[in-house]
Amino acid sequence: xxxxxxxxxxxxxxxxxxxxxxxxxxxxxxxxxxxxxxxxxxxxxxxxxxxxxxxxxxxxxxxxxxxxxxxxxxxxxxxxxxxxxxxxxxxxxxxxxxxxxxxxxxxxxxxxxxxxxxxxxxxxxxxxxxxxxxxxxxxxxxxxxxxxxxxxxxxxxxxxxxxxxxxxxxxxxxxxxxxxxxxxxxxxxxxxxxxxxxxxxxxxxxxxxxxxxxxxxxxxxxxxxxxxxxxxxxxxxxxxxxxxxxxxxxxxxxxxxxxxxxxxxxxxxxxxxxxxxxxxxxxxxxxxxxxxxxxxxxxxxxxxxxxxxxxxxxxxxxxxxxxxxxxxxxxxxxxxxxxxxxxxxxxxxxxxxxxxxxxxxxxxxxxxxxxxxxxxxxxxxxxxxxxxxxxxxxxxxxxxxxxxxxxxxxxxxxxxxxxxxxxxxxxxxxxxxxxxxxxxxxxxxxxxxxxxxxxxxxxxxxxxxxxxxxxxxxxxxxxxxxxxxxxxxxxxxxxxxxxxxxxxxxxxxxxxxxxxxxxxxxxxxxxxxxxxxxxxxxxxxxxxxxxxxxxxxxxxxxxxxxxxxxxxxxxxxxxxxxxxxxxxxxxxxxxxxxxxxxxxxxxxxxxxxxxxxxxxxxxxxxxxxxxxxxxxxxxxxxxxxxxxxxxxxxxxxxxxxxxxxxxxxxxxxxxxxxxxxxxxxxxxxxxxxxxxxxxxxxxxxxxxxxxxxxxxxxxxxxxxxxxxxxxxxxxxxxxxxxxxxxxxxxxxxxxxxxxxxxxxxxxxxxxxxxxxxxxxxxxxxxxxxxxxxxxxxxxxxxxxxxxxxxxxxxxxxxxxxxxxxxxxxxxxxxxxxxxxxxxxxxx
Numbered sequence: 001x002x003x004x005x006x007x008x009x010x011x012x013x014x015x016x017x018x019x020x021x022x023x024x025x026x027x028x029x030x031x032x033x034x035x036x037x038x039x040x041x042x043x044x045x046x047x048x049x050x051x052x053x054x055x056x057x058x059x060x061x062x063x064x065x066x067x068x069x070x071x072x073x074x075x076x077x078x079x080x081x082x083x084x085x086x087x088x089x090x091x092x093x094x095x096x097x098x099x100x101x102x103x104x105x106x107x108x109x110x111x112x113x114x115x116x117x118x119x120x121x122x123x124x125x126x127x128x129x130x131x132x133x134x135x136x137x138x139x140x141x142x143x144x145x146x147x148x149x150x151x152x153x154x155x156x157x158x159x160x161x162x163x164x165x166x167x168x169x170x171x172x173x174x175x176x177x178x179x180x181x182x183x184x185x186x187x188x189x190x191x192x193x194x195x196x197x198x199x200x201x202x203x204x205x206x207x208x209x210x211x212x213x214x215x216x217x218x219x220x221x222x223x224x225x226x227x228x229x230x231x232x233x234x235x236x237x238x239x240x241x242x243x244x245x246x247x248x249x250x251x252x253x254x255x256x257x258x259x260x261x262x263x264x265x266x267x268x269x270x271x272x273x274x275x276x277x278x279x280x281x282x283x284x285x286x287x288x289x290x291x292x293x294x295x296x297x298x299x300x301x302x303x304x305x306x307x308x309x310x311x312x313x314x315x316x317x318x319x320x321x322x323x324x325x326x327x328x329x330x331x332x333x334x335x336x337x338x339x340x341x342x343x344x345x346x347x348x349x350x351x352x353x354x355x356x357x358x359x360x361x362x363x364x365x366x367x368x369x370x371x372x373x374x375x376x377x378x379x380x381x382x383x384x385x386x387x388x389x390x391x392x393x394x395x396x397x398x399x400x401x402x403x404x405x406x407x408x409x410x411x412x413x414x415x416x417x418x419x420x421x422x423x424x425x426x427x428x429x430x431x432x433x434x435x436x437x438x439x440x441x442x443x444x445x446x447x448x449x450x451x452x453x454x455x456x457x458x459x460x461x462x463x464x465x466x467x468x469x470x471x472x473x474x475x476x477x478x479x480x481x482x483x484x485x486x487x488x489x490x491x492x493x494x495x496x497x498x499x500x501x502x503x504x505x506x507x508x509x510x511x512x513x514x515x516x517x518x519x520x521x522x523x524x525x526x527x528x529x530x531x532x533x534x535x536x537x538x539x540x541x542x543x544x545x546x547x548x549x550x551x552x553x554x555x556x557x558x559x560x561x562x563x564x565x566x567x568x569x570x571x572x573x574x575x576x577x578x579x580x581x582x583x584x585x586x587x588x589x590x591x592x593x594x595x596x597x598x599x600x601x602x603x604x605x606x607x608x609x610x611x612x613x614x615x616x617x618x619x620x621x622x623x624x625x626x627x628x629x630x631x632x633x634x635x636x637x638x639x640x641x642x643x644x645x646x647x648x649x650x651x652x653x654x655x656x657x658x659x660x661x662x663x664x665x666x667x668x669x670x671x672x673x674x675x676x677x678x679x680x681x682x683x684x685x686x687x688x689x690x691x692x693x694x695x696x697x698x699x700x701x702x703x704x705x706x707x708x709x710x711x712x713x714x715x716x717x718x719x720x721x722x723x724x725x726x727x728x729x730x731x732x733x734x735x736x737x738x739x740x741x742x743x744x745x746x747x748x749x750x751x752x753x754x755x756x757x758x759x760x761x762x763x764x765x766x767x768x769x770x771x772x773x774x775x776x777x778x779x780x781x782x783x784x785x786x787x788x789x790x791x792x793x794x795x796x797x798x799x800x801x802x803x804x805x806x807x808x809x810x811x812x813x814x815x816x817x818x819x820x821x822x823x824x825x826x827x828x829x830x831x832x833x834x835x836x837x838x839x840x841x842x843x
Contacts, residue, residue: 020053020054023049023053024050024053024054024057027046027047027049027050027053028046028050028061030042030043030046031043031046031047031050031064031068034046035064035068038071040068040071040072040075041072041075043068043072044068044069044072044088047061047064047065047068048091048095051065051095052095058095058096062096062099065092065095066099066101066102069088069089069092069102069105070105072088073085073088073089073105073109076088077109082113085109086109089102089105089106089109093106098129099129100125100126100127100129100130100133100136101126101133103122103123103125103126103129103136104122104123104126104133104135104136104139106122107119107120107121107122107123107126107136107139107143108139110122111123111139111143116143116146116147117147117208117209117210119139119143120140120143120144120147120210123136123139123140123143124140124729126139126140127140134833134834134836135833135834137836138833138834138836141732141733141734141836144730144731144732145732147208147210147211147730148210148211148214148727148730150709150710150735151430152186152187152727153708153709153710153711153712153727153731154430154708154709155430156187156189156712156717156718156723156727157430157708157712157713157717158429158430158717159716159717159719160428161421161429161430162189162717162718162719163719164415164419164420164421165190165193165252165254165296165415165419166193166196166197166719167418167419168296168297168415168416168418168419169190169193169194169197169250169252169296170193170197171416171418171419172197172250172294172296172416173194173197173198173199173250174197174198176249176291177199177249177250177294178198178199178200178201178249179199179200179201179202179203179246179247179248179249179250180194180199180201180202180203180248180249180250180251180252181203181204181205181235181238181244181248181250181251181252181272181276181277182194182202182203182204182205182251182252182253183205183235183251183252183253183255183268183272184205184206184207184235184253184254184255184263184268185204185205185206185211185215185230186206186211186215186254187211187214187215187218187723187726187727188204188215188218188219188228188230189218189718189721189723190204190252190253190254191203191204191215191219191224191228191252192218192219192222192224192228192721193252193719194250194252195224195227195228199250201248202227202228202229203228203229203231203243203244203248204228204229204230204231205230205231205232205233205234205235205238206230206231206232206233207232207233207234209232210730212230212232214726214727214730215230216230217726218721218722218723218726218727221722221725221726222721222722229244231243231244235268235271235272235276236267236268236271238275238276239275240275240276244276247276247277247278247293248276248277248278248293249277249278249291249292249293249294250293250294250295250296251269251272251276251277251293251294251295251296252295252296253265253268253269253295253296253297254297255268256300256411256413257353257434258351258353258409258410258423258431258432258433258434259349259350259351259353259409259434259462259463260300260302260375260411260434260463261458261461261462261463262349262461262462262463264461265377266375266383266386266387266458266461267461269295269377269383270380270383270384272295273293273380273383274380277293277294277295278291278292278293279292279293280292280293280294280378280379280380281293281294294378295377295378296415296416297377297413297414297415298376298377298378298414298415298416298417299374299375299376299377299378299414300374300375300377300411300412300413300414301371301373301374301411301412301414302371302372302373302374302375302409302410302411302463303369303370303371303372303409303410303411303412303424304369304370304372304394304396304407304408304409304410304465305365305366305367305368305369305370305396305407305408306365306366306367306396306398306404306406306407306408306446306452307356307363307364307365307366307405307406307407307408308363308364308366308402308403308404308405309356309359309361309362309363309364309405309406310361310405311354311359311360311361311363312354312359312363312405312406312435312437313403313405313437314521314522314525314804315336315437315518315519315521315522316335316336316338316339316405316406316437316438316439316518316521317334317405317437317439317444317521318334318521318524318525319525320524320525320527323524323527323530323531323591323595324527324530324531324533324534324595325534325595325598326530326591326594326595326598326620326624327620327623327624328524328620330511330623331511331512331619331620331622331623332511332512332513332514332616332619332620333440333511333512333513333514334513334514334515334516334521334524334616335439335440335513335514335515335516336352336437336439336515336516336517336518336521337515337517337518338350338351338352338436338437338439339437339439339440339515349462350436350462350463350464350465350466351409351434351435351436351462351463351465352434352435352437352518353432353433353434353435354408354432354433354435355425355432355433356408356425356433357425357426358739358742358743358744359739359742360739360741360742360803361803363408363425364400364402365399365400366398366399366400366401366402366404366446366452367396367397367398367399367452368396368397368399369424370394370396372394372409372456372463372465373456373463386458387458387459389457389458390457391455391456391457391464391466392455392456392457393453393454393455393456394453394454394455394456394465395451395452395453395454395471396451396452396454397449397450397451398446398447398448398449398450398451398452398470399448400448401445401446401447401448401450402445402446403444403445403446404438404441404444404445404446404452404468404470405437405438405444406435406436406437406438407435407436407438407452407454407465407468408425408433408434408435408436409433409434409435409436409463409465410422410423410424410425410431410433410434411423412424434463436465436468438468441469441470443470444470446470447473448473449473450470450471450472450473451470451471451473452468452469452470452471453467453468453469453470453471454466454467454468454469455467512615512616512619514589514612514613514615514616515612516588516589516613517588519588519664519806520588520589522806523588523589523590523806524589524591525804525806526804526805526806527804528798528802528804529798529805529806530591530592530595532792532796532797532798533592533595533658533690533792533796534595534599535795535796536690536792536793536795536796537582537592537595537596537599537656537690538599539793539795539796540655540656540686540687540688540793541580541599541600541602541655541656543686544580544655544686544687545578545580545600545601578601579601579602579603580600580601580602580603580655580656581602581603581605581648581652581653581654581655582596582602582603582604582605582654582655582656582657582658583605583607583634583648583654583656583657583658584596584604584605584606584607584658585607585634585644585645585657585658585659585660585675586607586658586659586660587660587669588608589608589613589616590606590608590658591617591620592658593605593606593617593631594617594620594621594624594626594631596656597621597626597630597631598624598626602630602655603629603630603632603648604630604631604632605631605632605633605634605637605648606631606632606633606634607633607634607635607644608633609635614633617631618631645657645675645678645679645682646682647682653682653683653684653687654679654682654683654684654687655683655684655686655687655688656687656688656689656690657679657682657683657687657688657689657690658689658690659672659675659676659679659689659690659691659759660672661691661694661757661759661788661790662694662788662790662800662807664737664806664807664808665736665737665808665810666736666737666738666786666787666800666807666808666809666810667734667736667810667836667837668694668757668832668836668837670834671834672757672759673757673759673762673765673834676689676759676760676762677762679759680759680760688760688793689759689760690792691759691790691791691792691798692758692759692760692791692792692793693756693757693758693759693760693761693764693791694756694757694759694788694789694790694791695753695755695756695757695788695789695791696753696754696755696756696757696786696787696788696830696837697751697752697753697754697786697787697788697789697801698751698752698754698784698785698786698787698828698839699747699748699749699750699751699752699773699784699785700747700748700749700773700775700781700783700784700820700826700841701743701745701746701747701748701781701782701783701784701785701811702745702746702748702779702780702781702782702783702817703743703744703745703746703782703783703811704744704782705743705744705745706735706743706745706782706783706811706813707782707783707813707817709735710731710732710735710813711724711728711731711813712724712727712728733812733813733815733838734810734811734812734813734836734837735783735810735811735813736808736810737808737810738785738808738809738810738811739808739809740785740787740801740809741801741803743785743811745783745785746777746779747776747777748775748776748777748778748779748781748820749773749774749775749776749777749826750774750776752771752773753771754769754771754786754828754830754839755769755830755832755837757832767831767832767833768829768830768831768832769829769830770827770828770829770830771827771828771830772825772826772827772828773825773826773827773828774823774824774825775820775821775822775823775824775825775826776822777822778820778821778822779819779820780817780818780819780820781814781817781818781820781826781841782813782814782817783811783812783813783814784811784812784814784828784839784841785809785810785811786809786810786811786812786837786839787799787800787801787807787809787810788800788807812837812838812839814841818841818843824843826841826842826843827841827842827843828840828841828842829841829842
């Protein structure tokens with residue numbers, strides 16, 4: 001009987017195994033059948049069953065499973081079934097926990113939905129699993145810029161700033177402040193300063209999940225994880241005794257931006273004084289500090305001055321009346337977002353930021369620096385009164401004539417009685433300055449003796465400087481009274497002054513207003529860009545329709561000219577059947593379709609999305625006497641906006657397609673080669689993509705600045721604390737938004753062509769290339785800045801490094817500097833993958 005039972009059990013197991021194999025086989029067949037019918041959801045369910053029943057098939061079906069997962073995820077995404085999508089990825093990662101492709105794909109979905117912290121985790125894991133996985137590296141670099149802003153590296157490398165904070169914290173702790181709360185801890189460096197100084201209790205809060213986890217690793221690496229309590233919270237949400245046992249005697253923080261208040265320091269300190277800090281020390285009383293609360297920094301003084309700066313001007317004011325034959329004068333008023341913020345009810349940052357010491361073309365002070373305001377961070381009532389304080393007038397006497405382009409603001413942080421930090425443009429500092437561009441005036445010129453007037457307020461956690469204008473010296477007014485009262489001698493003086501002010505600002509009532517990004521305004525001011533496109537488009541249109549008299553003008557717009565009135569009369573009756581079709585899919589505001597419309601019988605399509613931008617283009621078209629049919633908005637013709645590149649009509653093809661190839665940041669646009677491939681299929685014979693090809697140029701340089709801005713350089717700048725290995729996980733090899741004209745660097749080689757990207761002839765492209773570079777100056781190679789020559793055709797090109805260009809430049813920063821001597825030869829391994837250019841330097 002025992003033998004008989006064993007045999008029965010064996011038969012039973014054999015039967016179950018056969019059933020399993022049969023079920024697996026049938027499920028695989030069903031999955032394949034579903035894939036053929038594009039039923040990805042059912043196919044995915046079958047593969048899940050197969051992999052759970054037969055784990056040994058993981059390697060065999062891996063690629064097909066990935067394909068099925070990704071297709072099903074796309075479908076779920078389009079149906080907004082987000083939870084189901086994430087459930088599928090979680091199931092997939094249980095089966096393939098170390099699959100970099102699935103991790104990367106999960107991160108892409110999370111990033112698109114705004115979960116940047118979570119996306120970064122998956123991208124980071126994918127890169128760790130496969131350091132050569134280009135897609136994951138590019139995704140991680142993109143998200144790293146969001147999660148760990150680049151100023152963290154610059155500030156941590158600022159040894160002077162770090163030492164000043166350390167000394168102030170040491171003074172406070174030695175004076176009796178033994179319990180410390182670090183608000184917005186970042187990497188945790190100020191908390192570690194406090195512990196090193198001898199504080200008995202140290203707490204630190206950080207809202208960003210990425211920075212909180214980074215701080216946790218940093219504190220542990222410095223053997224302080226038991227001595228510093230980290231809270232993943234906003235300081236406003238900290239409660240006693242839930243999060244910390246009692247009120248603290250010292251708050252340290254550096255939650256300040258270039259405009260001082262923009263990171264919410266006032267709100268967080270009001271809450272801290274009311275709920276987290278001991279009472280402040282009574283003034284003029286000599287009592288132990290430890291029994292009272294205090295804040296580092298103790299106070300701040302804000303300064304400002306008016307400046308002339310061509311670079312600020314060209315990014316915030318349209319300074320041309322006409323561009324490439326298109327008249328802009330008086331048709332639309334263009335403003336940058338900083339001007340729009342002044343009258344907006346939304347919380348919009350009312351300033352931009354610049355490092356004035358490195359701004360292209362420099363700047364010129366029109367006034368002496370003036371004290372704008374002071375704030376005492378140890379005075380609760382003063383902090384609370386800031387938001388309620390009425391706007392006050394401020395006047396700056398003009399000491400040097402020029403063009404009024406901006407009011408620039410900086411501050412001095414008084415950490416304690418002995419230690420301070422200045423963000424002045426004349427200081428060697430890691431800080432940028434806040435810039436309030438001047439817009440909306442009829443006349444921007446000022447002369448010595450004039451007065452620059454402005455209104456100052458603290459609203460929505462921002463320092464706002466508004467209503468900037470100039471007052472001629474003849475008016476002789478004094479607006480220095482900050483109680484918002486005018487110190488005027490008589491009624492006549494008031495009338496004259498008001499008349500002067502009224503005529504100095506534009507009346508925007510009748511003229512349409514269009515708000516553009518500063519880069520869009522810089523593009524509109526780029527005359528060479530528009531003239532180049534005009535000439536190249538004229539050449540193509542003339543070659544496609546040489547018989548048309550309307551195209552007999554030369555590329556400068558002279559010659560026989562265009563009989564526009566005759567063209568309008570014809571177009572009002574019917575659309576020219578021979579009209580050529582032009583599509584502009586460049587991003588942002590573009591007047592290229594309007595320029596194209598002036599070149600002859602064309603149908604020009606703009607892809608601008610914002611209604612305000614469309615209205616502005618309509619007004620410009622009407623001001624230039626365009627037939628209504630000449631300019632249309634392409635997105636309104638599409639059933640599916642995601643598929644922008646398609647035929648203009650079922651029986652028509654495009655004559656010209658304008659693609660955005662280079663981002664203003666200095667990088668290649670994403671998926672540009674894929675867009676070019678589609679565009680080539682949509683051109684009729686003789687049609688062109690603009691640009692037709694792009695040449696990438698670069699050179700070798702030595703730049704200490706790029707090193708400091710890209711990674712923390714060891715433990716010396718952080719005063720011995722081990723921070724670099726952790727934050728440098730988030731360094732990216734490419735620095736963007738650079739101005740090579742002012743970048744502190746020493747060229748070690750001549751510029752060289754690195755790569756060609758051909759949009760019209762893909763056979764000329766290569767994803768990688770080796771370039772030999774001759775060294776012409778001894779030094780250390782630390783970076784390879786690169787820029788582009790954008791060729792619309794063989795005769796017309798644009799250089800993105802030109803002074804008038806709206807584009808910035810980028811640079812690959814080396815992990816380790818390479819010492820070189822004159823005459824050495826280095827080899828650059830240049831690779832292009834999607835929008836990412838990687839450059840490896842070898843001897």
